[in-house]
Amino acid sequence: MNWGHKIIIVFVVFAAGIITLVTKSMRTKIDMVTKDYYAEELKYQQVIDGKVNARDLSAPISISQQSEGITVTFPQELHGSNLSGKIKFYRPSDAAMDVEMPLILNNDGRQMINRQLFSKGNYLVKVQWENQGKPFYQEASFHVN
Known part of the structure; x- marks a missing residue:
């Protein structure tokens, strides 16, 4: 495997990690002390x-x-x-x-x-x-x- 393929794999893993973090943060429930x-x-x-x-x-x-x-x-x-x-x-x-x-x-x-x-x-x-x-x-x- 040459270095170009390795760079592409690193970018794909990074993008998958970012997508996972965004998905988890969107599903996290946030309660404020008071609505108003x-x-x-x-x-x-x-x-x-x-x-x-x-x-x-x-x-x-x-x-x-x-x-x-x-x-x-x-x-x-x-x-x-x-x-x-x-x-x-x-x-x-x-x-x-x-x-x-x-x-x-x-x-x-x-x-x-x-x-x-x-x-x-x-x-x-x-x-x-x-x-x-x-x-x-x-x-x-x-x-x-």
Whole structure:
């Protein structure tokens, strides 16, 4: 085999490698943190204010898991308050596993969430609520077993 054939083989192998990389990259699923990240960025001052207000509470929100579900417990001073907001369980590895729901507390300041909604793994829990016109925000890492 002469050197001209060897050069052609190298070009063919290179082209096949490039085509393989392009095909794989086109099939790779890319999840963004949020679909509308620009609008979320504009509202980020509310998150900053909410974090400051949440630090002033007597205790942070606690998240625990039992066999029947995951419990989100609010501090004592918020029990019985008329809170409005949402809880988002953000799964960094797969956006299809995110769980978001409205904040509906019982009289003890707790919300029970069905365990069947979750897959095992790490979540970032983002709790955003409003109490008497004042914004609150708290994030916590959480692992579902």
